Amino acid sequence: MNVLDRIAPLRERVDRELEAFLPAGGERPTSVHRAMRYSTLAKGKRLRPVLAILTAELFGQTAERIAPVAGAIELIHSYSLIHDDLPCMDDDDFRRGMPTCHKAFGEAIAVLAGDALLTCAFEMIIQNGTQGGFGPGVLLEVIGELSRAAGSRGMIAGQVEDIECEGQEIDIGRLEYIHAHKTGKLFTASVRAGALLAGAPQGELEALTRFGALFGQVFQITDDILDVEGDTAEMGKTSGSDQRKKKATYPRILSMEKSKQLAAELVEQAVTALAPCEPRAAALIELVRYLPARRA
Amino acid sequence: MNVLDRIAPLRERVDRELEAFLPAGGERPTSVHRAMRYSTLAKGKRLRPVLAILTAELFGQTAERIAPVAGAIELIHSYSLIHDDLPCMDDDDFRRGMPTCHKAFGEAIAVLAGDALLTCAFEMIIQNGTQGGFGPGVLLEVIGELSRAAGSRGMIAGQVEDIECEGQEIDIGRLEYIHAHKTGKLFTASVRAGALLAGAPQGELEALTRFGALFGQVFQITDDILDVEGDTAEMGKTSGSDQRKKKATYPRILSMEKSKQLAAELVEQAVTALAPCEPRAAALIELVRYLPARRA
Numbered sequence: 001m002n003v004l005d006r007i008a009p010l011r012e013r014v015d016r017e018l019e020a021f022l023p024a025g026g027e028r029p030t031s032v033h034r035a036m037r038y039s040t041l042a043k044g045k046r047l048r049p050v051l052a053i054l055t056a057e058l059f060g061q062t063a064e065r066i067a068p069v070a071g072a073i074e075l076i077h078s079y080s081l082i083h084d085d086l087p088c089m090d091d092d093d094f095r096r097g098m099p100t101c102h103k104a105f106g107e108a109i110a111v112l113a114g115d116a117l118l119t120c121a122f123e124m125i126i127q128n129g130t131q132g133g134f135g136p137g138v139l140l141e142v143i144g145e146l147s148r149a150a151g152s153r154g155m156i157a158g159q160v161e162d163i164e165c166e167g168q169e170i171d172i173g174r175l176e177y178i179h180a181h182k183t184g185k186l187f188t189a190s191v192r193a194g195a196l197l198a199g200a201p202q203g204e205l206e207a208l209t210r211f212g213a214l215f216g217q218v219f220q221i222t223d224d225i226l227d228v229e230g231d232t233a234e235m236g237k238t239s240g241s242d243q244r245k246k247k248a249t250y251p252r253i254l255s256m257e258k259s260k261q262l263a264a265e266l267v268e269q270a271v272t273a274l275a276p277c278e279p280r281a282a283a284l285i286e287l288v289r290y291l292p293a294r295r296a
Numbered sequence: 297m298n299v300l301d302r303i304a305p306l307r308e309r310v311d312r313e314l315e316a317f318l319p320a321g322g323e324r325p326t327s328v329h330r331a332m333r334y335s336t337l338a339k340g341k342r343l344r345p346v347l348a349i350l351t352a353e354l355f356g357q358t359a360e361r362i363a364p365v366a367g368a369i370e371l372i373h374s375y376s377l378i379h380d381d382l383p384c385m386d387d388d389d390f391r392r393g394m395p396t397c398h399k400a401f402g403e404a405i406a407v408l409a410g411d412a413l414l415t416c417a418f419e420m421i422i423q424n425g426t427q428g429g430f431g432p433g434v435l436l437e438v439i440g441e442l443s444r445a446a447g448s449r450g451m452i453a454g455q456v457e458d459i460e461c462e463g464q465e466i467d468i469g470r471l472e473y474i475h476a477h478k479t480g481k482l483f484t485a486s487v488r489a490g491a492l493l494a495g496a497p498q499g500e501l502e503a504l505t506r507f508g509a510l511f512g513q514v515f516q517i518t519d520d521i522l523d524v525e526g527d528t529a530e531m532g533k534t535s536g537s538d539q540r541k542k543k544a545t546y547p548r549i550l551s552m553e554k555s556k557q558l559a560a561e562l563v564e565q566a567v568t569a570l571a572p573c574e575p576r577a578a579a580l581i582e583l584v585r586y587l588p589a590r591r592a
Contacts, residue, residue, distance in 0.1 A: 023448060029456035032448050083411060088403035107384035108459050111407065115379060116448035118411065122418055123443040126436055136432040140422055143439060147419040152319060152328050152412035160325035163404050 003290045006283070010053050011046045013063050017071035021124050035105040035113035036120075040078040042096040043236065045296075047287075048073045048190040051215070054283045055194030055208055066197055068128035069142065072121040073190050076150050079117035080186075082110050084159060090245065097236030121146070134197060142193045149189030158182025167246040175248050176217075183223075184216030191215070207276040211284065214270035218291045221263040224249035226296070228256065235296045263292045299586040302579070306349050307342040309359050313367035317420050331401040331409035332416075336374040338392040339532065341592075343583075344369045344486040347511070350579045351490030351504055362493055364424035365438065368417040369486050372446050375413035376482075378406055380455060386541065393532030417442070430493060438489045445485030454478025463542040471544050472513075479519075480512030487511070503572040507580065510566035514587045517559040520545035522590070524552065531592045559588045 018040055025034040049070035056066040085092040085100040086107065092100050102110035122143055129139040148154055158181030165174065191212035195205050226235060227242045228251055242249045250259040270288045274281040314336055321330040345366035352362040381388040381396040382403065388396050398406035418439055425435040444450055454477030461470065487508035491501050522531060523538045524547055538545045546555040566584045570577040 027449075029448065029453045029460075031460065032452060032456045036448065079411075083407055086404075086407065088407060108382075109456070111379055111382065111384060112448075112452050112456055114411075115375075115414065116452045118414060119443050119447040119452070122439055123447060126440045126443070130436075136436040140426075140432040140436055140439075143418055143436075144422045147415050147422070151415040151419060152325065152332065152408075153323075156328060156408050156412045156415070157325045160328045160405070160408055164325075164327065 003283075003286045007050050007054075007287070010050045010063055010067070013067045014046045014049045014053075014071050014074060015041065017068050017128070018074060021068075021071065021120075021128065031105060031109050032112050032116055035082075035101055035109050036078075036117055038098075038104060039082050039095075039101045039113065040075060040117065042098055044074070044078075044096055046074055047219070048077055048186060051187065051190045051212070051284075051287070052194035052197075054287065055191045055200075056198040057283070058204075058277055058280045059195070059198035059200050061194075061198040065132055066194060068132050069125050069134070069139075069197060070190075070194065071128070072124040073146065073186070073193065075117045075121035075124060076146060077186060079114040079121070080150070080155060080159070082114040082117070086110060089159070089163060092237070092241065094232075094238050095236065097233075118150070138196055138199075141196050145189050145192050145196065146186075149185040153181075154185035154189075155182055158185070162247070165248050168248070170248045170253070172253055175250065175253055178248070179217060179220040180213065183220045184213050187216035187219065188212035204276050207273055210273040211270050211288075214266050214273060215288050215291075218263050218266045218270065218288060221250045221259055221266070222291050222294060224251055225256065225259055225263070226294070230295065260292070267292060299579075299582045303346050303350075303583070306346045306359050306363070309363045310342045310345045310349075310367050310370060311337065313364050313424070314370060317364075317367065317416075317424070327401060327405050328408050328412055331378075331397055331405050332374075332413055334394075334400060335378050335391075335397045335409065336371060336413065338394055340370070340374075340392060342370055343515070344373055344482060347483065347486045347508070347580075347583070348490035348493075350583065351487045351496075352494040353579070354500075354573055354576045355491070355494035355496050357490075357494040361428055362490060364428050365421050365430070365435075365493060366486075366490065367424070368420040369442065369482070369489065371413045371417035371420060372442060373482060375410040375417070376446070376451060376455070378410040378413070382406060385455070385459060388533070388537065390534050391532065393529075414446070434492055434495075437492050441485050441488050441492065442482075445481040450477055450481035450485075452477075454481070458543070461544050464544070466544045466549070468549055471546065471549055474544070475513060475516040476509065479516045480509050483512035483515065484508035500572050503569055506569040507566050507584075510562050510569060511584050511587075514559050514562045514566065514584060517546045517555055517562070518587050518590060520547055521552070521555055521559070522592070526591065556588070563588060 022037050023033045025037050027033050052070040053063045053066045082101040084090050093103050125143055158178050161178045191208045195208050230239045232239045267288055271285050318333050319329045321333050323329050348366040349359045349362045378397045380386050389399050421439055454474050457474045487504045491504050526535045528535045563584055567581050
């Protein structure tokens, strides 16, 4: 059984939470509610909430208990994809195998659907977390973690630099800054959210924080590689789009061969980072080892 | 001394909080941080945080203690103005006496600055609230209140309907729906946030909730009236823009005379709603009575 099959039940669990939490498409204002569901419930890997769940499981928590809160992280991810795809940003037409949100619903509704997803992520943590019996202290910690990770010193910083670098020659340091923020911060926060909800001790929390950042870096390098080598149909988004937009990518700056080598090295660093959590960390190790081999 | 002079110290207190909390314009990514400060620190009435403070004062809390959390409400308001002004939404060039955010920084940075303000509003509540000695339970309640008010069943619902109604003939019921959501929800949440932080008893919380909704309605009617009768320089935004965009407004649907009459009636209802908080509610009464006379 490969790792994707193994995490399928977690992905489905998260999907059920999202399905139940998001307002029905028939509820007024229908356009924005349909757009929120369209973009969020589209086929996705749900890697961020799955990471939160797998991390919490290290400390004896169950998916049943964590998924209702972890789903909120997917709402933040979904909002960021909708806004990143806008004509004034990356101007993408195709995402998760479907027209992007603004192509399907128009730009105004896409902006508002993104805004609404970001807003209701925090509502979901409070509502589901409280129902799930988490105390206000830990829920506040998780909200703080995610708002910092998604904010102007986190994910948004990466998106800003990414846009501002388009068409420029940049060095590896700047590329790493972009991805440590754009991708790394939310992956790290996902792992930390799981650890916080499960009451992880400080030493392991720090180890997992390093793991989350490395996981994000490997994910991004393999994303850049897939944009060159991947198949549009399998990925659900247009391959070669980084090159057309003259985006800075690992293969472009380092060469394809060195990018693959770097990804392999970072996987080993990620595994090493998990040492304090051994031997319980098998699922996380399997997941990070899968990234360089992924097709989508 | 008129009411604006009376609330000036509160407005300044809120401004100091915003000034201190927002990342410096020189901090990377500078474009988005400058845009966040540009739009938020622009001259504004700060009515929402001031309402939160005045409400909390009813129950013996001080501005000193509430302002650091109330400022977050202004961040949410500021984000909503930036996104509403975008070309794909209301396409406004002029706000608070200056070019709108996308005119000054470009569309991509305006979208991201709005996203960042919304995100850091929650961070501000947690950081400042915790430093101010508020417990996690009440801070979670305030975040829940604001995320519901700002979300797709609140402020965003109003903006969606507003956009979708442009150029259409609509009835007074639909106009009321738009404004109860677009304007009313955040005003109501501001009042409730102040009441919750101050530990208001349930009966007064309900009275204040009614007051907040009525305050929002009066604010919106007088906003529509100002768009016809106001002076562009005094308002800091272009007068007559509702008419040019064929927006549904109270004067257009009800006539100017009946709009003024309705505003006056709703002011009295708002004052009546405050009966359970008498005689402590003088400042709130003065503020709602000021709305029909405002020039900006």
